[in-house]
Amino acid sequence: MHRVDRRAEWAALAGLVLQVVFFAVLLVLFRSNGSAATLAESWHFLAGVGIWFLIFVEVYLHRLSVQQRNEAEELERERLRRIGGSASVFSGLPEGEPLSMEKRLAWTKKWFVPIASLGIAGVLGYLAFRLLPYWVPMAWMQDATETGVRNEQLTMVVLAVITLPCFLVSRYVLGLSRVPGLRVVRAGANYIMGNAIACFVLLVVMAFAYFGAGNAERVLAVAIPAVMAVLGLEILLNLLLNVYRPRIPGEEYQPVYESRFLGLFSEPEGVMRSIAHTIDYQFGFKVSETWFYQLLQQAVVPLVLFGAVMLYLLSCFVIVRPGYQTVVLQFGRIDRVLEEGLYLKWPWPIERTPEFYPVKEVQTIWIGYTGESTWKGEEDKPILWTVKHVTGEEFQLLVASERILEVARERTASQPAESQADAEGSLAPVNILAGALVVNYQIKGGEAGLMEYVENYAEPGQALEAIAYRQWTQYMASVDPMEVMTTGRAAASVALRDAIQKEADGRQLGLKVLQIAVLGLHPSTEIADAYEAAINARHERKATVWRAVGDENAILPRAAAMADEVLSEASADRYGRVIVEQAAAARFNEQLKGYQAAPEVFYLRHYLDVLASATEDVRKFVVTLKDPGKVLLIVDEQEKLPPGLLGLGEEILNERNQ
Incomplete structure (x- = not known):
């Protein structure tokens, strides 16, 4: 059972x-x-x-x-x-x-x-x-x-x-x-x-x-x-x-x-x-x-224990590679910083080195867009504003216009220093640009720099990226877009590097900004046509102004010459009139003397002068008759042909003469 x-x-x-x-x-x-x-x-x-x-x-x-x-x-x-x-x-x-x-x-x-x-x-x-x-x-x-x-x-x-x-x-x-x-x-x-x-x-x-x-x-x-x-x-x-x-x-x-x-x-x-x-x-x-298994059974436990102890004792050694530094955590708290070399420490878990930090490695952050750039490796080729440069989205930057900057300068120049910030803040930027910002940085070496990097932030690189975005946005809101896209990029890189480094030091990131590069600044592809139209309008306005200046330079000297000409003619006319009137007055005096000397002769002479001037263009006939009243005058108002006209006048005259 x-x-x-x-x-x-x-x-x-x-x-x-x-x-x-x-x-x-x-x-x-x-x-x-x-x-x-x-x-x-x-x-x-x-x-x-x-x-x-x-x-x-x-x-x-x-x-x-x-x-x-x-x-x-x-x-x-x-x-x-x-x-x-x-x-x-x-x-x-x-x-x-x-x-x-x-x-x-x-x-x-x-x-x-x-x-x-x-x-x-x-x-x-x-x-x-x-x-x-x-x-x-x-x-x-x-x-x-x-x-x-x-x-x-x-x-x-x-x-x-x-x-x-x-x-x-x-x-x-x-x-x-x-x-x-x-x-x-x-x-x-x-x-x-x-x-x-x-x-x-x-x-x-x-x-x-x-x-x-x-x-x-x-x-x-x-x-x-x-x-x-x-x-x-x-x-x-x-x-x-x-x-x-x-x-x-x-x-x-x-x-x-x-x-x-x-x-x-x-x-x-x-x-x-x-x-x-x-x-x-x-x-x-x-x-x-079997004998082999019996031998292995007797030796495996000591061998495993010895290997485990040796493996555990290896945690007492720390090898820091060249260009790296690390921190030693003692019971979870930072105890000291180790530079490159071989060191001894207490075994795990009393002391441990969770991570090695590349303090001499130059690290790079590309900000301003998501996805991958389509023009990396093709910097020598021309890049058009209307072509999208990245596979993702581009970061939009608000940039002040030239007119707003001029008004801001006028306002801030006439206001006290404490109200200048309010005056600048009341002007909204109107231009939109996109581009890429390359931030090259490295971890600060030494005990103080590495402690800042390890203790204060879980992801210092992401914090630096956020600072770069903020400083870039603030800087672009106060510069001229054409200047920062052309001749002002070097100055923008220096200014941004100083501003980002200052804020990173203030927040104790433990990072050193080596270089800032502003690349590919351009209007957004969605507004590229409107931006080009605005630039064309600006150039057309300048061309119109210069044409007006040219017209001014051409018209004003001509008008001045014409004014001088009129003044000269008026002066000459005035002088001529004065001389003529003076001559007329002198003539009158002389005529008066002649009239007083021989009035009948003076009268006849003037009569004949008037008659001569009045009949200057009139055909005159002189008829010498004893009794002019008994003469019948027949006036043929038909105009005679001049001699030689059509070859007939001369023949008619010859016939009459015969």
Whole structure:
């Protein structure tokens, strides 16, 4: 008669309930502390539900098969007593066909357990894939990696409460697995021991986070999914090896979902025994009894311990490469700065050097656009304003116009110094430019500079980039756009370098700005046409002004000459009139003298002068007659042809004369 033990079933149910309850507790705890490692461990607990379920199914079927075997043996003994045969307590069924529950148990181990184990491996792999922050993390994990850890004390208390029952259940189930026929429960003991170890490490990590060393929590948030992935791969490897391993009659059954890796931690006193048993199980014979394995078993522990000690002592040495410096953290606090060379320090975790900083390396920041530049490496080729220079977006800079600068100077010149800032601020810039700003910088060397770089900012390079953007924006709002795009770039580079360095020193970034280069300043491609139109209008205005100046230079001298000419003519006319009038007055005096001397002669002479002037262009005929009154004058008003006209006048005259 075989013993019927139900403790394994109750242990499997207890383990299953603990996995579900602690999953829910850690999930609620994650909503309180925001720890990515807590979230990963909660899903680690949930993945163990499948293992405990398979254990319960197997131990339940095993108990039923034992009960059926006992009942069958009891019936066989009763039958033997009735027929008068031997019916001792130790007599059983003869060798033959297995019972129905034994067949069901065998079918479960052959088909159901491997298929379910494959599903468990898939779940472990999928959860590891979604929990690792570098691939496709779930939304909760992505949010947790972007925020810090909080409520560390509450988390440590809850983790301590979870770790203890997990450890106790693991030890109890591990002892229960030594009972013949209950070897299968060791898989659950190994898995929940892994949960207990993970919770204990998470508790220690939370203690570090409470004292300001939060990087360990992020490392653990990656380590837990990595272990889950390893467990999934181990199950797949066990399935593959189980197909090809040799079968030995009477060997102890070992489920494929049992982790040998976790078994090293759940039963550390039997590490070598576990390894030997695993090797014997896979090869089908006693490999652990060979002389080579016995020698290796005796020497491996001292060698591993010696290697571990030597590896640990290597943390006492620090080698700083040329051009680098580092800081030594003592219990998480900065203790000293080490320059290039070989140094000794206390071993980890008392002192550690988390990072080496390239203090002599020139680093570069390109700001002003997103994406990649399309003109890098083609600086010798002409770049048009209307062509987009980058694959992403360009940073828009507001630049004051020339007219606004003139008005600002006029206002600030006539106002006191304290109100000049308000006067300048009341004028809004109207021009928009885009371009690139190249910032070359390096980490300040020495103890003071490196301490500033390490202590004050988590990302000093990003802080310097923000300062460069701000100073660039402020500077461009106070300069002429045409000047800064042409002849003023060198002055702009110097001014920006000084302004950025001044603010970086004020904020204690620990960075030294070496050089600033202003590249590719141009109007935005969206307004390039309007900008060119404005430039053309400005040049046309200047051309119009210069044409007006030319007209002025041409018209004003001509007008002055004409004025001089009129004045000269007026002066000459005035002089002529005066002389003529004087001559007329003198003539009148002389005529008066002549009139007084001979009035009749004077009258006749003037009469004849008037008659002569009046008949100057009139044809006159002088007729000498004694009695002019008796003469009849016939006036032919028809004009005669002049002699020789058409060759007829001369002939007519000749005929008349004949």
